[in-house]
Amino acid sequence: MSGFARGASLAIVVGLTAFLLYAFATGEVIPDQLHVWSVVWGLYVWADAYSGFLLFSLIIYAYERNLTLVVVLFIVTCCTGNMVNAAWLLWRGPDLLRRIQSHSTRISS
Structure with missing residues (x-):
């Protein structure tokens, strides 16, 4: 995983964690x-976010092959957001990238 990707993942983990703490400190859950569920765009954003959580969980399952871990990560992600997915990328991203690169085929021109 490139330094940029690792830096971006770390920034997302830190930023979303700070924002989550701020939201709990200042908002009313x-x-x-x-209110969000009462407007159509709020419902769309929720559907989009949870679809993304599920799709990312499928990627994690394809890599980990551990259903218990994937279910736990999915539940935590649904409660806290994509910071869990970004943290997983920090943890597994380098190996995942190596696997993808070793199986990729180069197109010759």
Whole structure:
């Protein structure tokens, strides 16, 4: 994994963690969520986010082959957001990239 990708993943983990702490400190979870769920774009954003969580969990499962770990990570991701996925990329990204590169075929021109 490139230095840029690792830096971006780390920035996402730190940024989203800080933002989550700020949201819990200053917002009201249930009333704010009820407002989001009352508008169509709020519902779309939730559907989009959870679809992304599920798709990323499928990638994790393809790599890990450990359903228990994937279910735990999916539940934590649903509760906290993509910081979990970014942390997983920091952990497994370098090996995942090596695997992808070793199986890629180069197109000759």
